[in-house]
Amino acid sequence: MAKRIDVSDLDIYYGNFKAVEGVNLSIEPRSITALIGPSGCGKSTFLRSLNRMHEVIPGARVEGKVVIEGQDLYGSDVDPVDVRRQIGMVFQRPNPFPTMSIYDNVAAGLRLNAKKTSKSDMDDLVERSLKGANLWTEVKDRLSRPGSGLSGGQQQRLCIARAIAVQPEVLLMDEPCSALDPISTLAVEDLMMELKEQFTIVIVTHNMQQAARVSETTGFFNLNGVGQPGRLIEYNPTEKIFSNPDEKATEDYISGRFG
Amino acid sequence: MSTSIEQSSAAPDTSAPSPNPLGGHEKQAPWVPWAMFGAAAVVALGFLLLTGWNVVLFVIYTVVLGTLGTYVLSRVTEGSRKAVDRLVTCLVVSAFGIAMVPLVSLVYEVVRRGAERFDGEFFTASLQGVIGPGGGAYHALMGTLIITLLTTLISVPIGLMTAIYLVEYGSGRLKRSITFLVDVMTGIPSIVAGLFAYALFVLIFGPGVRLGIMGAVALSVLMIPVVVRSAEEVLKLVPNELREAAYALGVPKWRTILKVVIPTAIAGLATGVTLAIARVIGETAPLLITVGITNALNFNAFDGRMATLPVYAYYQLTQPGVPPENAIDRAWTAALVLIMLVMGLNVVARLISRLFAPKTSR
Numbered sequence: 001m002a003k004r005i006d007v008s009d010l011d012i013y014y015g016n017f018k019a020v021e022g023v024n025l026s027i028e029p030r031s032i033t034a035l036i037g038p039s040g041c042g043k044s045t046f047l048r049s050l051n052r053m054h055e056v057i058p059g060a061r062v063e064g065k066v067v068i069e070g071q072d073l074y075g076s077d078v079d080p081v082d083v084r085r086q087i088g089m090v091f092q093r094p095n096p097f098p099t100m101s102i103y104d105n106v107a108a109g110l111r112l113n114a115k116k117t118s119k120s121d122m123d124d125l126v127e128r129s130l131k132g133a134n135l136w137t138e139v140k141d142r143l144s145r146p147g148s149g150l151s152g153g154q155q156q157r158l159c160i161a162r163a164i165a166v167q168p169e170v171l172l173m174d175e176p177c178s179a180l181d182p183i184s185t186l187a188v189e190d191l192m193m194e195l196k197e198q199f200t201i202v203i204v205t206h207n208m209q210q211a212a213r214v215s216e217t218t219g220f221f222n223l224n225g226v227g228q229p230g231r232l233i234e235y236n237p238t239e240k241i242f243s244n245p246d247e248k249a250t251e252d253y254i255s256g257r258f259g
Numbered sequence: 260m261s262t263s264i265e266q267s268s269a270a271p272d273t274s275a276p277s278p279n280p281l282g283g284h285e286k287q288a289p290w291v292p293w294a295m296f297g298a299a300a301v302v303a304l305g306f307l308l309l310t311g312w313n314v315v316l317f318v319i320y321t322v323v324l325g326t327l328g329t330y331v332l333s334r335v336t337e338g339s340r341k342a343v344d345r346l347v348t349c350l351v352v353s354a355f356g357i358a359m360v361p362l363v364s365l366v367y368e369v370v371r372r373g374a375e376r377f378d379g380e381f382f383t384a385s386l387q388g389v390i391g392p393g394g395g396a397y398h399a400l401m402g403t404l405i406i407t408l409l410t411t412l413i414s415v416p417i418g419l420m421t422a423i424y425l426v427e428y429g430s431g432r433l434k435r436s437i438t439f440l441v442d443v444m445t446g447i448p449s450i451v452a453g454l455f456a457y458a459l460f461v462l463i464f465g466p467g468v469r470l471g472i473m474g475a476v477a478l479s480v481l482m483i484p485v486v487v488r489s490a491e492e493v494l495k496l497v498p499n500e501l502r503e504a505a506y507a508l509g510v511p512k513w514r515t516i517l518k519v520v521i522p523t524a525i526a527g528l529a530t531g532v533t534l535a536i537a538r539v540i541g542e543t544a545p546l547l548i549t550v551g552i553t554n555a556l557n558f559n560a561f562d563g564r565m566a567t568l569p570v571y572a573y574y575q576l577t578q579p580g581v582p583p584e585n586a587i588d589r590a591w592t593a594a595l596v597l598i599m600l601v602m603g604l605n606v607v608a609r610l611i612s613r614l615f616a617p618k619t620s621r
Contacts, residue, residue, distance in 0.1 A: 051507065056502075056503065081511050082509065083509075091500060097505075097523070099522040108508060109510075162504075163508070166509060
């Protein structure tokens with residue numbers, strides 16, 4: 001299931017503006033990789049370029065290579081829709097579909113893609129996905145209620161259940177806990193630790209303790225100044241980044257002596 | 260802390276006239292403005308009894324005198340800020356009253372005079388062979404419903420798809436020019452839309468042609484921009500996060516629009532369409548040119564003249580025959596039915612937006 005991601009010489013543009021420059025890294029399968037850095041340095045932009053969500057924004061484009069298990073994501077014969085089926089995404093703000101019930105939200109990935117699935121298979125899948133997202137016991141009695149009636153933390157776990165229901169290879173998480181309270185954050189972190197048995201997870205976070213707690217590898221993004229493109233400053237095992245980083249900028253950022 | 264207490268305890272000694280530091284004036288009792296307006300009414304009444312009675316002047320004098328009196332009294336007893344507040348309150352209420360005058364008067368008059376012929380025969384009989392009393396507007400009611408239905412069938416798909424293009428796909432010059440043209444279309448006088456449809460069908464069928472479908476085409480010219488505008492606003496309100504959530508699940512764009520964006524916006528879309536129908540259902544001028552009038556029942560929009568309620572009311576009023584009272588009563592009832600249709604559509608629009616709105620209850 002889980003796949004390896006290799007990125008080489010990746011430049012990302014919004015129109016003429018170069019947002020991210022020269023990223024080289026490789027992400028191991030069945031691991032959690034955290035991306036940290038100040039706001040506006042291109043972490044989220046880089047994350048979105050990993051499943052071609054980036055190009056949803058008009059004028060946005062990418063130069064360089066993203067290879068997933070030998071398959072070039074930006075090859076001319078690759079359909080972005082297929083890419084997104086393999087690489088799921090969880091967003092900063094929980095965004096369950098407001099017109100759908102909890103059940104339908106989880107089933108949305110298959111339903112919206114018009115995959116024919118029998119009722120019992122679908123029930124199984126919904127139960128498995130909700131259990132996988134640690135939400136099953138909380139919602140099993142009200143699956144037909146609207147998903148927007150859940151609390152923020154539950155909604156975010158519902159979105160994770162929705163993302164894993166389509167059985168992607170890779171799960172991208174864009175600050176999934178920034179809108180959540182500490183207890184819900186803990187629930188999502190526990191969930192990530194379980195999910196990494198099956199998926200490759202890449203998470204963008206502003207919470208450095210979170211990066212230190214959950215990830216094996218950490219990437220530090222920074223930018224030299226306003227209007228300059230963001231760069232990947234350092235990419236190392238999490239332990240090394242937080243104890244003995246190679247770069248001075250990383251140490252400054254982590255110890256709070258930044259800027 | 261201690262210094263502030265000292266200051267406040269010392270304050271009454273230095274500034275004796277205003278013992279309360281937060282507001283030097285008493286608050287007016289709630290009945291005072293009403294009493295002021297009552298007094299103004301009495302003064303206006305006395306004045307008009309001397310000069311000659313007139314209801315309109317009585318109301319104007321009362322409002323002006325009452326507003327001035329309230330302001331001056333408040334200024335003296337409460338200070339200038341409160342006085343301005345009371346002045347503006349009086350002005351806003353007066354403006355609301357002025358806006359309500361035509362509405363109330365119109366509804367009252369139409370109901371009073373329309374009730375005369377608001378009976379079973381009006382809704383079951385046509386005007387065929389009717390001279391003098393009796394007769395109805397069944398044919399006109401059916402004509403209005405059929406033509407409005409056809410108009411909706413033409414306008415909603417075109418308008419909705421245009422709006423989807425503008426919001427989801429359009430960019431650059433084409434989008435800007437479509438938006439501009441839609442804006443221009445919104446301002447087209449209805450008679451021009453009627454002439455357009457007439458000219459179009461004359462090119463095909465020759466001069467003098469009158470068909471129900473011509474009216475539907477003319478009304479569509481008026482309805483499409485309204486649908487586009489309202490649908491565009493509603494689609495823009497759908498959060499982008501929902502689209503991204505669907506894209507991230509590997510859902511193609513067209514399915515995202517069909518299964519996520521439109522269901523989320525359905526309440527607003529339905530409301531917009533209903534209000535657009537209400538907007539065109541009372542149009543007279545284009546139907547006068549394109550559909551004409553007839554006294555007989557005609558269900559076929561593709562064959563010959565049809566009667567419609569607004570045109571029916573127009574002809575009953577302008578060519579009432581002898582004696583005129585019967586036809587004029589029918590015209591008033593037709594107007595009443597038309598107003599009821601529009602009001603009914605507005606109620607339906609509100610119900611739709613309440614019924615279809617995304618549910619958030621637990």
